[in-house]
Amino acid sequence: MQQIIYFIIKNSYKLLFLLLLGIGLTLTIKSHSYHRSEYINSANAVTGGFYQKINDANEYLSLKERNSELAEENARLKQLLFNQADTLLNWNDFDDFNADYIARKAKVIKNSFNVRENYLTxxxxxxDSIFTxxxxxNDKGIVGxxxxTSKNYATILSxxxxxxRINAKIKNSEHFGSLIWDGKNAGYVQLIDVPRLASLKKGDSIVTGAESEIFPENIPIGKIDKVFIDPKTNYYTINVRLFNDMTALGYVYIIENKKKDEKKNLETETTKK
Incomplete structure (x- = not known):
């Protein structure tokens, strides 16, 4: 208390000046419309800037929730696309029971890409109905x-x-092969066993094939970078530059083919002797 009194006595002239200045400014603002208007505008600018900063901070903090909502919406749109539904179809008119493919969102929480046998979690x-x-x-193409699976997590063969080994083909062509990885470069995979009758050139797109029981047809994979002829098989081996950056994955979409087992069972019965 003594220190406060000492501070007031020591700075009494300064405090008196500030008090009189405050009173003078208050009287000036109240008695002159121009000064009052300028004061209000200045105050609004300060408070407006302050509220803008708060709003920007709130928007930043809500990005995680917003990204999750967008990923959920993307999953719905992809499901409509995979089932070749009318683009004007209302989502509420489209149910999972009648769909051939179901899309569910998930987030990658672990990713390896620098060894020969890479997995994601x-x-x-x-x-969540995720199974082997x-x-x-994801939005750019296939991941794996x-x-x-466990109750709450799943691992992915990248x-x-x-x-x-994934069935893939040259886009706009019925020539297909098997997509593999030679373990060398994380930006490239290889499409093997493509017949030499296939018409192709550098830059052509590679997509999932119709024979795949796991992926819908025409999911993007990458573009042809180089073409080789395997001397042992006389088939093409194609180096494919991936659309995906497999070193930076966030949200992904899990695709369930609801008619996969029916197709497999029919083919097994057909080939029985």
Missing amino acids: INRGKK DMGVI IIEK VLNTKS
Whole structure:
């Protein structure tokens, strides 16, 4: 208390000046419309800027929720696309029961890409109807295939895995082959066993094939970078530059083919002797 009194006595002239200045400014603003208007505008500018900063901060903090909402909406749109639904169809008129393909969103929480057998982990599992042998894609193209699942998580066999083998074809062509990875470059995969009768050139797009039981047809994969002829088989081996940056994956979409088992069972019965 003594220190406060001492401070007031020591700075009494300064405090008196500030008090009189405040009173003078108040009287001036109240008695002159011009000064009052300028004061209000200045105050609004300060408070407006302050509220803008708060709004910007709130928008930034809500990005995570917004991204999740966008990913959910993308999953719905992809499901409509995979089932070749009318683009004017209302989502409420379209139910999972009648769909051939179901799309569910998930987020990658672990990703490897620098070894020969790479896997990813997502934050969805059996409780979210995620099971083995479902396809995984994102907005740019294929990512891999569900390998194993637990209640809340699932692992993905990445396209950057030397064990991966996916049916793929040259876009706008019926010539297809098997998509593999040679374990060398994370930006490229290889399409093998493509007949030499196939018409192709550098820059042509590679997409998933119709024979795939896991992916819908025509999911983007990449573009032809180089073409080789395998001397052992006399077939093309195509180096494909991936559309996806497999080193930076966020939200992905899990694709369920609801008619996969029916097709497999029919083919098995057909080939029985």
